[in-house]
Amino acid sequence: MIETIDQIFVLLKHWLVGFLPAGLQPVASVLVSVVAIIAVFPSLFAIAVWMERKGLGRMQNRIGPNRVGPFGLFQPIADGIKSLTKEDIVPLRADAVVHFMAPVVLVVVVFMGIAVLPMGRNMTLVHMDSGLLFFFAMGASTELSVFMAGWSSRNKYSLLGAMRGVAQMISYEVPLLMSSVAVVMMTGSLSLGKIVEAQNQYTWGLPHWYIFTPWGLAAFLMYAIAATAETNRSPFDLPEGESELVAGYFTEYSGFKFALFFLGEYVGMLSISGLGTTLFLGGWSAPFSFLGWVPSWFWFFSKVMLSICVFIWIRGTLPRLRQDQLMNFAWKFVLPFTLFDLLVAALWRFMGDGWARWVVCSVILLLAYALMGGVGMYRKHFRVRSYRYAE
Amino acid sequence: MLGEGILKGLAETAKNFVGSFVSAERLTTVQYPEQRIAPIEATRDFPFLVYDGADWEAGMRCVACQICEKECPPKCIYIVKSIDKKPDALGKPQFYPARFDIDISVCMSCQICVEVCPFEAIKMDTEFELSRTDRFGGLLFDREELAKSNEHYHKIHPTEAAQVDARLAGEKAKSDAKAKGAALAAAAKAAAAAKPAVSTENAAAKPEGAEIKP
Amino acid sequence: MSFVFYAIAALTVAGGLAAVLLKNTVHCALALTVAFAGLALMFLELDAQFAGFAQILVYIGAVAILVVFAILLTRNAETPKDGVYSRNWLAGLVIAAGVFAVLGWAVLQSVRVLPHETTTPTVTVLDIGNALMGRYVLPLEIVALLLTAALIGAVIVAMHEKERAK
DSSP: OOOHHTTTHHHHHHHHHTSOOTTHHHHHHHHHHHHHHHHHHHHHHHHHHHHHHHHHHHHTTOOOSSSSSSGGGGGHHHHHHHHHSSSOOOTSOHHHHHHHHHHHHHHHHHHHHTTTOOOSTOOSOOOTHHHHHHHHHHHHHHHHHHHHHHHTTTOOHHHHHHHHHHHHHHHHHHHHHHHHEEEEEHHHHHHHHHHHHHHEEETTTTTTTTTHHHHHHHHHHHHHHHHHHHHOOOOGGGOOOOOHHGGGGGOOOOOOHHHHHHHHHHHHHHHHHHHHHHHSSOOOSSSGGGGGTTTHHHHHHHHHHHHHHHHHHHHHHHHOOHHHHHHHHHIIIIIHHHHHHHHHOOOOOOSSSSSSHHHHHHHHHHHHHHHHHHHOOOOOOOOOOOOOOOO | OOTTHHHHHHHHHHHHHHHHHHOTTTTTOOOOTOOOOOOOTOOEEEEEEEESOOHHHHBBBOOOHHHHHHTTTTOOOEEEEOOSOOOOOOOOOOOEEEEEEETTTTEEEOHHHHHEEESSEEEEEEOOOOSOOSSSSTTEOHHHHEEHHHHHHHSSSSHHHHHHHHHHHEEEEHHHHHHHHHHHHHHHHHHHTTTTTHHHHHHHHHHHHHOOOO | OOHHHHHHHHHHHHHHHHHOOOOSSHHHHHHHHHHHHHHHHHHTTTHHHHHHHHHHHIIIIIIIHHHHHHHHHSSSSSTTTTTTTTHHHHHHHHHHHHHHHHHHHHHHHHHHHHHOOOOOOOOHHHHHEEEEEEEETHHHHHHHHHHHHHHHHHHHOOOOHHHHHH
């Protein structure tokens, strides 16, 4: 029974595909999985938007949307219908082809990244030997879409937003990759399925998730920072800083194309949370061994939604960074610390089992954190500010 | 250490998040169409024309002097002066506005028309639910839509209305006294002309005029 | 030589041609990206997952963006009035033909020299890693050194510019 509930989606798919002739079955199987992903993630997107609006409201002592449906639950549907029925405006001097392609590229690439995430036991769309690399390859392609959107709009705000976005995404992609490399080093595989399997073990009922090791925690923190920047979320939302750039690179998008950008952004957030879950939070494995009877997909999706909640919490808390602060933070703190964490991970690996490595690695990382935080993020003492105006 | 401030901030937002569920005084939102809070006394949005008595056309204080029309910064007032004269509240024959239009969509609620009016005829209203399906004609208010009774004025701005009434009563008393003085002088003159009956008739007619004012 | 191969090859060549022939420089860069993507697909079609994804990650994710940045940050991003074709197109054609001939000759030579394999070898990421860290560790380190030198050079160039700006 437990097994059946755990595998219910897999069984459902087999049952559905079973109706077709044997020749069509592989194609149909892929199609069913793709349709499932395309159905599930946009609905999660709708829930995430609702959660964000409600949660941010509560953090600012507001109620949030509460008019459409119970507790405003149908608000995303209303928003969707609104954006579908709105006029699609393309600026007269815009580069029509590139302008059209940009949201398409974004959504396609973002959805492709999801394909390699193990969403439960036996629930990966594509089993890949180098799944992690695939994910990052797709993630890197979103930069192109940002650039295309910003450049083709022929709008200064769009272009500035795109430049900011691309510069930021390139800068933070390095620490994002580097923090995952630590996990790859430990597991000895780029396959996300194997990474989850490696974490799906228990000692005294507690899981072997990588976040519960000193190097894993450090890598996870750096991953979270880089992921926030990669998805252009607050406090790294400079590319769409509405107080300066209207809406950044999608200023000139309206109607359904704007909705696609919105969707792409949130699905990107979901997928990067999914990857973080897979790498550090044990993927679909249960947090305690006695909870093993709960279906694996439940754990995966609840971990992802929990990460979304943290994203929202951070958005409700932190103000936007300045461009130079953003770059300094990436190159002077996040990247060096991630590289250092790689060394510590190697040390952890070669120190063998025992309590000694816990103490040594924790102390080294704490010291490094304090030191790098102190030196790299050292703020000059405030002087009288001088302003340079444009002549 | 790096990140301390972030943790503090996170704690603060978490406190707000939980607090908005627990304590009612944190959640200050008024759910407008269902819940309303009484407007404060100084609330103002658009002007209206005050009239005395029951009939708006007869009791309108406006004498079409057109000062407000000239002073209005966005020029949203349009007045057509009447040709004939009608008796006003004091019984004195006055011009009256044959047309008095205010374009609410242009008005910027500056209250200058109220400041300049020498007759206390135009005052600021508190009505704000003014949405109309017709955005041009619907927001162009004519005399009838603008006319509101003095009772209404008392209801929305009690203190101010009381002051205005006191001032008007004072003016009235003064003009009455003047009229009386003039009448007395006339009566004295008439008496000198040896016809005492006229003065008593005049004195009896006076209180009636004062009664019109509430 | 399947249909998929021809489709991908057509895409790659079309992308490459567009990169050369289009008037707008940014369009050229985007067309170049299409060519890169075609190349990545070619790798994937040959079951070389690692090479394919690395191609996407490095070329689309970094190189294309760098090209685009270079175009946008330099002043003369507009198309020159007298067309995009160089006056020395004949010399260019000769050089290109020469390079093509050498490459073609090398490929044809290797077909004759290499033993003909009937089964496609399965190369995992692990094998690539082992090869890079074992047999090819020296070239890898040299490349790393070269890239570091380039990085330092870029920083120094940027620093000089800053001083001049002052």
